[in-house]
Amino acid sequence: MTIDYLVTGATGLVGNNLVRVLLEKQCTVRILARETSSRRPLQGLDVEWVIGDVTDKDAVQRxxxxxxxxxxxxxxxHIGWRGLNRQRLINVQGTTFVAHAALTQGIRVVQISSVDALPIAKSPQEVIDEEATGEPKSKCTYVVTKRQSEAEVFRLLDKGLDAVIVNPGFMLGPWDWKPSSGRMLLSIAKHPSPVAPTGGMSGCDVRDVATAIVSAAERGVRGRRYILAGENITYLDAWQRMARQVGARPPRWRMGPLVRIIAGYGGDLWGYVSGGEPEVNSALIEMSQQFHYYDSSRAKRELDYQTRSFDASIRDAWEWFKREHYV
Structure with missing residues (x-):
C-alpha cells in the first residue's frame, strides 16, 4: 500500500503537529524516528514507524x-558556536539524503527550514520577504547549516527534484514535547527576568504553520520558497505578553550592553569549562538583538496561510504545558 506522507522529525514541535494535521485530513502517515526517540509524542496516533536516522542513507531510502x-x-x-560537525551531519547531510531519496523515487519533498536562514531586517521598520537578497548576519552553526541544507535542495532542483522550501517564524503552540521554542515561555514562568532582548521576532502558531506546510505539499510551486511567519513584535512586547499569560512579573527594560556581555560570554566561558555549550551563549544573545521581521503575503496568497493571534498561541501553549505537567 502506498503511504501518503513520510514525516521526519515527528517527535518535534513542527513534525508532531504535522502528523496530527495529516491524520485529521485522513492521510496515511509514516514516520522516520531513532530507536532512542520517545514514543510518548505519538502515543495513540495511527502512524507507521520506520526505525532509523536521517543521517543513515539506507534508513532514509527505506x-x-x-x-x-x-x-x-x-x-x-541548537543556537551556538560549537555544534558545527553535529549540525552539518543532521541538518545538511540528513537533508541531502532525504532529497536524494525523494529524487530517486520521483516524489515531492517539502524542506522545512527557518526564517533564521534568511536575511534580517536592518531596522524595526523593515520587513523581509522571499525576494530579499544577502546572507544572514549571524554565523552561528545553526544558521550556517540551515543555509547549507537549503543550498543542497536548490542544487538538486536542477537535477529534477520536486521540492518546496518553507521558512517558519518563531512558533508556539501545543505538542511541544521536548520542549523546543516553548522553553522561552517556560523560562519566563519559572525564572522571570526584569529585562528582555533588544531585537524582535515574528511570532506564529505551529498549528497554522503545519497546515500551511501540508498546503505547500499539495499546491506549492516547485522550487519556490514560502515564509510562514506571523506577528512582528519586539522581544520586550513578546516577553511581557508571555509573563502576563503565565502570571509572572513582566520585564520592564531592554537588555543593556553589560548584561548582554555577561550573559553571552559568561555562557561561552561556562561551555569551555564544562565541555558543553549552554542554551544561553553569545550566539543566542547576538541573534536576539536582531529584528527577525518577515512578510508572509506569498504564503497567504498561494497556500491560504491563515494566522491566529500570537496571544492565542501563547495561551494555548501554556495551557498545554500545564495539562502535560511541565509546570
Whole structure:
C-alpha cells in the first residue's frame, strides 16, 4: 500500500503537529524516528514507524520508498558556536539524503527550514520577504547549516527534484514535547527576568504553520520558497505578553550592553569549562538583538496561510504545558 506522507522529525514541535494535521485530513502517515526517540509524542496516533536516522542513507531510502511525499522537519536547532560537525551531519547531510531519496523515487519533498536562514531586517521598520537578497548576519552553526541544507535542495532542483522550501517564524503552540521554542515561555514562568532582548521576532502558531506546510505539499510551486511567519513584535512586547499569560512579573527594560556581555560570554566561558555549550551563549544573545521581521503575503496568497493571534498561541501553549505537567 502506498503511504501518503513520510514525516521526519515527528517527535518535534513542527513534525508532531504535522502528523496530527495529516491524520485529521485522513492521510496515511509514516514516520522516520531513532530507536532512542520517545514514543510518548505519538502515543495513540495511527502512524507507521520506520526505525532509523536521517543521517543513515539506507534508513532514509527505506523510509522514502512507497510514499507520495516527504515532509522533512528533522533538524538540530541548537543556537551556538560549537555544534558545527553535529549540525552539518543532521541538518545538511540528513537533508541531502532525504532529497536524494525523494529524487530517486520521483516524489515531492517539502524542506522545512527557518526564517533564521534568511536575511534580517536592518531596522524595526523593515520587513523581509522571499525576494530579499544577502546572507544572514549571524554565523552561528545553526544558521550556517540551515543555509547549507537549503543550498543542497536548490542544487538538486536542477537535477529534477520536486521540492518546496518553507521558512517558519518563531512558533508556539501545543505538542511541544521536548520542549523546543516553548522553553522561552517556560523560562519566563519559572525564572522571570526584569529585562528582555533588544531585537524582535515574528511570532506564529505551529498549528497554522503545519497546515500551511501540508498546503505547500499539495499546491506549492516547485522550487519556490514560502515564509510562514506571523506577528512582528519586539522581544520586550513578546516577553511581557508571555509573563502576563503565565502570571509572572513582566520585564520592564531592554537588555543593556553589560548584561548582554555577561550573559553571552559568561555562557561561552561556562561551555569551555564544562565541555558543553549552554542554551544561553553569545550566539543566542547576538541573534536576539536582531529584528527577525518577515512578510508572509506569498504564503497567504498561494497556500491560504491563515494566522491566529500570537496571544492565542501563547495561551494555548501554556495551557498545554500545564495539562502535560511541565509546570
Amino acid at each position: 523510509a522514502v520508498t512507497g510514499v507520495n511525499c516527504v515532509l522533512h522537519a528533522a533538524a538540530d536547532t
